[in-house]
Amino acid sequence: MQSLTPPSSGINLKTLIRTKIQSNRVNPSGLVIRCIYRFDSANAAANTGTVSTNGAPASYNSAGHVGSSRADWQSSCAILASKVVSQQQNAEKSGGAGNITAVNGHKATMDLDLVPIDNQPKPLTITDLSPAPMHGAQLRVAYQGVPGAYSEAAAGKAYPKCEAIPCDQFEVAFQAVELWIADRAVLPVENSLGGSIHRNYDLLLRHRLHIVGEVQLPVHHCLLALPGVRKEYLTRVISHPQALAQCELTLTKLGLNVAREAVDDTAGAAEYIASNNLRDTAAIASARAADLYGLQILAEGIQDDSSNVTRFVMLAREPIIPRTDRPFKTSIVFAHDKGTSVLFKVLSAFAFRNISLTKIESRPHRNRPIRLVDDANVGTAKHFEYMFYVDFEASMADVRAQNALAEVQEFTSFLRVLGSYPMDMTPWAPISSLLKSELSKLLSIIRILNQKMDGHDGDNPKQNTADMTVFVQNLLQQMQSRFQTIILYNAEFKNLSTTFLVLRLLSGSFPALLSFNYLVLDKAALDEMGNRIDELEQSINDLRGEMGQDGAPSPSASLKSKEEQKPADDSA
Numbered sequence: 001m002q003s004l005t006p007p008s009s010g011i012n013l014k015t016l017i018r019t020k021i022q023s024n025r026v027n028p029s030g031l032v033i034r035c036i037y038r039f040d041s042a043n044a045a046a047n048t049g050t051v052s053t054n055g056a057p058a059s060y061n062s063a064g065h066v067g068s069s070r071a072d073w074q075s076s077c078a079i080l081a082s083k084v085v086s087q088q089q090n091a092e093k094s095g096g097a098g099n100i101t102a103v104n105g106h107k108a109t110m111d112l113d114l115v116p117i118d119n120q121p122k123p124l125t126i127t128d129l130s131p132a133p134m135h136g137a138q139l140r141v142a143y144q145g146v147p148g149a150y151s152e153a154a155a156g157k158a159y160p161k162c163e164a165i166p167c168d169q170f171e172v173a174f175q176a177v178e179l180w181i182a183d184r185a186v187l188p189v190e191n192s193l194g195g196s197i198h199r200n201y202d203l204l205l206r207h208r209l210h211i212v213g214e215v216q217l218p219v220h221h222c223l224l225a226l227p228g229v230r231k232e233y234l235t236r237v238i239s240h241p242q243a244l245a246q247c248e249l250t251l252t253k254l255g256l257n258v259a260r261e262a263v264d265d266t267a268g269a270a271e272y273i274a275s276n277n278l279r280d281t282a283a284i285a286s287a288r289a290a291d292l293y294g295l296q297i298l299a300e301g302i303q304d305d306s307s308n309v310t311r312f313v314m315l316a317r318e319p320i321i322p323r324t325d326r327p328f329k330t331s332i333v334f335a336h337d338k339g340t341s342v343l344f345k346v347l348s349a350f351a352f353r354n355i356s357l358t359k360i361e362s363r364p365h366r367n368r369p370i371r372l373v374d375d376a377n378v379g380t381a382k383h384f385e386y387m388f389y390v391d392f393e394a395s396m397a398d399v400r401a402q403n404a405l406a407e408v409q410e411f412t413s414f415l416r417v418l419g420s421y422p423m424d425m426t427p428w429a430p431i432s433s434l435l436k437s438e439l440s441k442l443l444s445i446i447r448i449l450n451q452k453m454d455g456h457d458g459d460n461p462k463q464n465t466a467d468m469t470v471f472v473q474n475l476l477q478q479m480q481s482r483f484q485t486i487i488l489y490n491a492e493f494k495n496l497s498t499t500f501l502v503l504r505l506l507s508g509s510f511p512a513l514l515s516f517n518y519l520v521l522d523k524a525a526l527d528e529m530g531n532r533i534d535e536l537e538q539s540i541n542d543l544r545g546e547m548g549q550d551g552a553p554s555p556s557a558s559l560k561s562k563e564e565q566k567p568a569d570d571s572a
């Protein structure tokens with residue numbers, strides 16, 4: 001994965017490492033960084049010591065803890081940074097703003113009238129962690145990414161009015177809390193479409209923070225590009241790997257069979273396009289990222305499932321006191337010397353007590369990834385070893401949970417409670433309200449278009465054709481993207497009256513639009529919009545059939561018949 005960090009005005013990993021390399025006189029091609037990791041008892045035995053980035057064997061110290069000084073901690077983070085430096089060196093060798101190999105290589109000059117990105121908070125980097133700043137009264141919440149990332153929104157949902165602190169890596173967010181730079185971290189652990197964010201599972205084990213809460217955030221992805229860029233110009237789409245995975249099918253449906261490239265976060269992808277003036281690249285990111293970095297939205301709601309949700313956990317230095325007066329969840333991680341055969345026994349400890357599991361995840365047991373079982377007759381079986389992460393619906397204050405864990409402990413060689421915390425019970429945002437808001441935006445676009453077509457907008461009656469062309473193209477692009485969103489929502493939309501209303505309006509508006517737009521829109525765009533209307537109508541008819549509704553006159557039939565009546569040379 002490429003790494004994008006904020007504009008070069010701030011101190012970042014690159015500068016930290018450059019300084020580090022110079023002061024240590026280390027040859028970059030054989031960079032060896034002294035690193036002491038902090039690990040659990042389960043990991044302590046094997047994961048401490050000197051790590052070599054050039055593949056040289058590592059040696060370990062016996063303490064199994066991070067060194068007591070800040071310098072020790074910083075050097076441990078230099079591992080991340082060394083990777084960044086090598087990427088940067090590659091980028092410098094290969095050159096070209098089109099490559100995302102540079103770490104936040106904001107070298108390209110900006111000739112766009114964009115929102116000044118320098119006003120945005122910069123992601124926290126290793127150097128910012130020393131010395132610890134004075135604490136204000138506001139809760140400081142670390143998240144991974146740059147402003148506009150979904151993690152920032154999750155931080156705001158978890159802790160309204162908090163001071164959200166952007167961090168360039170998940171690891172930095174963990175460390176920020178451990179070093180009292182931040183009070184909490186909010187990190188994604190799983191998504192309903194893309195699955196688990198494995199890195200954070202591994203980091204939960206490596207660090208000593210406690211899960212103190214969870215938030216589930218509906219993730220509504222947009223396709224963003226520089227103003228004026230059209231889908232046809234695109235040769236690649238960049239985003240966080242999770243976001244790329246969540247939009248895979250829709251991108252293909254949109255005809256975007258272009259290269260996909262993974263970067264560190266969604267908003268970072270948007271920022272990168274803006275900073276490097278990349279006209280052949282689109283980002284998958286939030287509407288807020290479009291606002292912040294001056295990009296236009298080419299398509300909205302492009303996630304493959306309209307109810308796309310990411311679950312984030314809130315982390316703190318201290319656990320919260322578990323309660324039983326509201327729904328709680330508990331997260332544990334365990335391993336066993338004898339491998340996976342114990343899994344059934346562990347899980348039955350919950351089943352017998354009627355405790356529901358909400359999630360189970362396995363990760364490689366990094367200390368002992370392989371277990372050899374020798375059998376003189378048949379040879380040697382090589383089993384992979386796992387750490388198991390389980391979330392269950394009960395509070396640690398609940399005696400059922402305590403008994404279940406006492407039993408689990410009997411079967412496992414390692415068990416840790418990652419946290420017992422209130423479940424996110426916020427009501428599900430009904431899809432119809434999202435759809436209604438999309439429809440009302442579509443309606444206002446149609447109204448503006450109608451005014452323009454009729455020459456009633458009055459603000460500039462002498463507007464020349466070129467201005468009008470750009471204006472209408474822009475509005476039609478917005479309409480297309482609203483259509484896309486509506487179609488995605490429509491599958492779940494049961495109340496069809498608003499949809500019919502809009503279609504009727506459209507059937508009134510389109511003939512005028514079409515007659516004008518034969519001059520200003522290419523045929524592909526028109527066809528695409530026509531197809532969308534047909535698809536929408538088809539799905540509405542299907543639903544109406546299912547619901548036994550009376551047939552209203554087909555809006556698109558009326559659109560088509562009006563279109564057929566249009567004179568061939570109608571270009572006014």
Ligand SMILES: O=C(O)C(=O)C[C@]1(C(=O)O)C=C[C@@H](O)C=C1
Nearest residue numbers: 149150151188240242265266310
């Ligand atoms: O890149 C972002 O905006 C993030 O906040 C990260 C992240 C993730 O890690 O899954 C969060 C939510 C979305 O699922 C996509 C990306």
